[in-house]
Structures are given as C-alpha cells and as structure tokens.
Amino acid sequence: MGIVTSYARALAVREGRAQPIATVRHLHLSARPMVFIPLKLAGEAAAPLGAMVGTDPADPRLLVVPQPRNRDLRFAFMAELAQIMLPYIEGFATATETVTGRNERERYLDAPQILVPGGRAIEFVRLLGRSTRFRRTDGPYPVDPSVPVLGQWLTFLYERTEFAGSSALVPVTEALALHWATGQSPLEDANLATLLAWISPPPGLTGQEAAAAAENPLDWPPAGPDTDPGFDAQVLQHAIRAYDASGSPALVRQALRTQLEPTWRLMWQAVDQLRGLPEAASVAERWAFDRDQYTREVARLADGGPPRGRRDQAGPAAIRLWDMEAAQQTYDAQRAYDDPLVMTEHRATGKAFTGEAVHVDADRRILLPGGKKPVPRPLVTVRTGDPVRLTPGKKVFSVHRRKQSAEIVEIDGDIVVVQLNDQLAKGAGVPTAGDAVCFTELDLGGRIRPGFPTGEETPWTHGGPPAAYVPTDEDAVEAWS
C-alpha cells in the first residue's frame, strides 16, 4: 500500500472498476498450475471437509469427507488428495538443466505451482501438512504411505510462501490485489468474488454493483476454507446426518459441489486475468530460485529426509530469518525496477527520482583516499520533477544499469548531481546528455549470507547445541480429533 494504491482506489470508485497498480505481472504463472480449494469444518483446528482440485478448468476433482469428525475418513481424504497432488508435484522431477558458476548444480526445468484462493487457505495448507507429515505407515494408527509424503510436500509449499517473491504456492486474491486497486477496502479484497467483480465487472454493471451482487453467499459462497454459517446450518448439517444414517455420501457431495464450483470458476477466471499481463523482467530469476528449492526438496525426500520438526532450532531459525529478510528486500527492489508504476510509489515518497541527464562529465577522475592514481568517477547532472528526499553521500543505484552503484553529490531544487561509482569499464555505463535516467536507494541485495554458527556451535544465549530432531512415536500417533 501507499499513496499510488490509495489514489488508484479513489480512481476505481469514480471509474466504477478496478485500476491497475502494476504494468507487468510480478509472479510466475505456470503453463499448467494446479488449483486447490480446500474447505474445513467450522470450529475445528484442521478438519478437512472437502476440496476441489485439478489442473484442467473443465475437469475439477471433488473430494469430500462425509463425516468430518471421523478420523479414518480424514485420512482417506488425505490419501485421495495425495493420489491427485503427488503425481502432479513429483511429475516435474524429470528434465534438468545444469547451473554453472560458484555452486554448480542440477535444476529441474519446471516445478509445481499450486494456486489457492487466499491467505486462509495457505494457513490451512500449513495445518494439513502439520497434521499428516509425522504419520507412519506402520504401528498403532497406520496411514496410507502417500499421506506422510503429501504432508511433507504441503509443509514445503507452505514454507515457500514465507519467502517474498515465491510462486510455488500462490494465494490468488493477494496476487490480484498486487496488480489492481479496487474501490473497496483491502479487508473486502480478501473476498475473491468481490475482488474479481471489481476487476472485470460483467457488461452493464459497475464494479460497485457487481461486487454488491457477489457478496451474496447464496450465489457466491465463500472461497474457503471457512464455509458460510448459513450453509452449515441449513444444508451441510442435514447432509452429514443423512450420511450418518444411510452411509451414502451423495448429499454431502452434492452440497459441497454447490459451495466449490463457483469458486472453481473464479479461480480460473483469475488465472486468465493474470495471464493477460506480460511477465515482469525479474520473475524468471525468482522462479529459478523456486525451481532450485523444489530440486533440493525432491532430493531430500528421495534420501528419506525426515519431516520438519514441530519447532525450528535456533541456528536454522536465524538462517531462515536472514533469508526471508533478504528475499523481501530483493523482491521489493526488483518489483520497482521492473515496473514504472511500482517505482512511482518510491518516486512519490522521495526514495527514487527520474529525469533527464542535462549534463554529463564522463571524463572526471578523482583521487580516492589512500589511492595512488586518479580513478574515473563521472558526474551526471539530472533535472527531475520528483520530490527527492535523499541526502548527499547516499548510495543509490541506476535502474537502467542494475548493478551500477552511484552516490548523491548535491541536490539543488530540481537539479540532482550523481557520481557514478562502478561498472564503468571502457566508458560504458555512462549516460549521455539527454538520456532519461532513474536512480533509487532500493538495493537489489543478492549478497551472500554471512556465516552462522553450526548446530554444535549454537551459543548458550540460544540454548546451546540442541538435540538432533528425531520424529517420535508420539508425533506419529498424535490424535486428530
């Protein structure tokens, strides 16, 4: 959020439809994504009620748990889900490419991408993963061998969502809200039906009118995982009782189909909507990282890697945090570099400026402190209409030459003098007078993670070296009631 989004929201109200806040698509969209719409039973922590899942808009698979309080039926549901999801997820582990460089490795050419309606579904994926990954196929409460494997994959997918810019598991409402500002509040944007109503209202209706119609839970049931309380009371309760009495899941299936089908159509409509935008320049690089992570997970599971523990240990948690912060920084900067509309936000707040190079001193050389001979440090004088809030000495980067750093020398009204500091080999990388330039303090990051202590070196402040995690029998037979 920021002033550009807020301005676009005001504009959306007047224009009667959502307004773009991005000119390019900032996430990867697979040629064959899997849409997954899970539902849970109200009041329970993680009792699956049903799901619609599949890769073909014309062929959704409907899974139901006709009595969600029955533990065996839940595991049967997870096994059925695994039969659909695992072939999809594991099916990408075929052709690889070799990534050369410092850390030479193989990487799968493509990776799975799962789309869910929103943030609540992401949280539900986490809980489904958590409640199944420790299960065992032998012992007191054996489950189908596919269940713990699916649990590990769901956990992996959830964890990818904690890193900004990952497209492995995507909440579609958030993806849409990243590209369009509606005439409703962010809170209401979490409703997939109203959000899409604003983005592409049916002919003859304004976004406002279409969104009002889309709020009716009878026509547009909630996208889950929570169901409409009215539906629970008037339809579902009856259908579950009918199952208890007759053993036939037909009524529950029919009931859940009515709740899931509208969302299924909306999900694919959202996919089309996002496909209409050209992919941003940095998306391929971020998706390559997702593919790297997928490749590692395939190898880890093939080696019999244990399920992730209930809680992080100090060392891995610190590393994770560093990686998450780095991912966020890179993601924020890349989006701005890739998209002039996103950059507008930073220009409005004075963290970036664009303008015309009015004078360039390309041959300037200065003697650095302690240096022996003068080095090239060209000066570029820029005229800008932006309210620059950077101070002399501030390190900035050139948007047109992403690796080039520079620093502010002087600001006087609408004139900013910038000194270029690197990427100057053979006079390249120096703009000429009349060129359009853009400088910003946003740093693309990409630095190498500093060394963190190994597990055995965990300092006493963090509890000392932790005991290695071994999945316990207790974890495996944990109640799921």
Place this chain on the structure above:
Amino acid sequence: MSTPNHRLDALRGDAAPVDHNARTIAALAGNPGCDRRAVLDAAGIHKQNTAVHLGHPAPFGQSPFALARARSFEELVKADGCAHLLRLLRDTLGLSIPEVAYTDIADVGGNAAHQLRHTHTRAELRRAAEDDERSCTLFDHPLLKLPVAGHEVYLEPAVIAFQIGGRFHIVEIKSFAIIDETADSAQVAAASRLSALYVYALKALFEAEGIDPDRVSHEVVLVCPKDFANHPTATLLDVRQQLASLRRQLSRLTGIDRILDRLPPDLSFTLDQSPAELARAIRTVEARYAPECLSSCEMAYFCRADARACGSLDALGRTTRDDLGGLESVDAVLDLVGGDLLASPEHAEILGQLRHVGAIYGEHTEAKAVAWAS
C-alpha cells in the same frame, strides 16, 4: 428532561432489550468514536433486526458445528467437578490445590433475574475475599456489571473466576486450538480483549465493595484444545496492555447522556416505521464507519452503504484514508488532482504529492486504459 434510561427505553419502544456482552463491549471499545453504535447498544436495540428492516442485513451467524464444538469442549473441561481444569491450574499456576469448592452462580434458586444473580455474585465473591478459611473456590458464571458510556450493563457470564489464597484469576475457555504452542494470533488477541474486560469488571466490583482491586490478577488462564486433539491445555495470558487500552477506550466513550442531548426529543428506532423513516431516524445519530465494522457490528452494511453513497474515504479502509492525508472524499481527492477544486492551506502538501502521483500515474496507464476500453 427525562433521565437517560427513560430516553433509551423510548428509543427502543416496546421491543425487549438486548443485553450487552463482552463481545459487544469489546466491539464498542474498538470504535469509541461511533455514537450510533453507542446509542443503539445502550438502548438495548436489536441491531440485527434493525439492519434487516433497513434492507442491509449483516451475514452474521455462527456455524452449528462451531457452536457444538465450543460447547462440547467447555463441557469436557468442566466435567467431573472441573477435574481437567484443576489439573491445568495446578500445572500452569504451579499451585498445589488441595480441595476445591465449586459454586455455580448461574442458578440462584432457579431465578435467573439479572439483578438477583449480580447481587449473588457480589455476595459470593465478597465472602471468598474476606474468608481466609476457604482456600480455593471456582465460581462459574459470575454475572458482572460494568458502567459503559455512563450506562450500567450486565456482562453475560461466559467465564470462571478462580480464587486461591484470596487472589482471583479469570479463566477463559476457548475452543480454538493451540498447535505446537502457538495459536492463531487474531483469536488470541480477541480472547485477550474479552478476558481483559472481565478482569476490568471484576476489579470494578472489588473496588465498589471496598476490597483491594489488586487482588484480581492481570494474568488470565486461557484454556484451549492442544494440537489437533480435544485434550485441553492452559496458558497464562498477561492482559495488562489490553486492560490499559480498554480503560482508555471506555473513558473516551462519550457519555450517552451527552449524545442523547443532541438528538431530537421524539426520536424513535422502533420497527413499526417504514424503512425510509427508520433510516432517517438512525442517520440523526452519527456513525464512524470503518471496514473493520463489517466483522463486528450488525449495522455495518447500512453504514457502509451510506459511506459509499457520499464517496467517503472511510469505506476504502484506514490505510487509504491516512495515505490521502485527511481528505474526506473520493471527489475531494480526484477534483484536487484534476484542478477542479482549490486546496485549503492545510491540504497544500497532500495536494502537491497527489498531483505528482496523478501525473505519473496517467502517463503509465493511459496506453493501457485504451487497451482496456477496447
């Protein structure tokens, strides 16, 4: 001039009053500037029926599954003379609890009148506070009273007050799960706000009885299901922060009488009027709509429709409102940018920023807009 209570009764007409509960007070305290909610709640008006009559029903309601789960979990915790609860109290508070008296204040000789139950609650708690012999007591369903906006309201009892060695704790039983020692933060926050309200009301009761209010602990015992099972676990919640903000918010609530003084004397919110008349009556009391109301107030859809009709920026959420620097409406924003409206001096800064944004925004979206229209 009639007393506030008479006026509030007159606003409601013949309909039966609706009680406040911890949830409604928490919602009110969450939006202290909303006179409309304050008056409707104080008058005990059935907001859901009112909203339906106005043609803006709020799709509220709890799933029967959620209710059943909450009930069965509470029964489980309280079963066998609160056996589970006592075990948890021993573990979490680290107490050696010898023997426990259990008093259910919900039934006072079968009479459920508020005043009676409240008097009974006071008497019981007072006795417990003064009597050192009774080392440990659980009070179920204590009916507490609280002055809200200068108006006394009863708090629907949904908690247990636990007394040991003269120190009182509130015990709140919730059916959301604590998984791997963490729970959904929104639900914990809501539970802490509600518990803080009970702590606040209990402290108020002690003060009124001349007992040291510090004997009510600011640490609340939260009982929830552990992981994915139905097995209860307990944690201590420190609600000092919620208590402080509650105190601040309740003190900021405008006194009901001051709001009532500003209203026309013959005002009525009864449902025998036409929806248009009722809407006009309701609009005489100012509302402060924010999208957060949608999840906590039955009137929200009516207020939202009004906010949208006048292009208020409130309807777009607090962030947008703050970003647009105190401007009131969509028209004000866009007309300033378009130059159709002159900015007052206090809006000079936001105007400069908006014109700048508007200009760049137009540059980058014009080409697309054409493509969109075709």
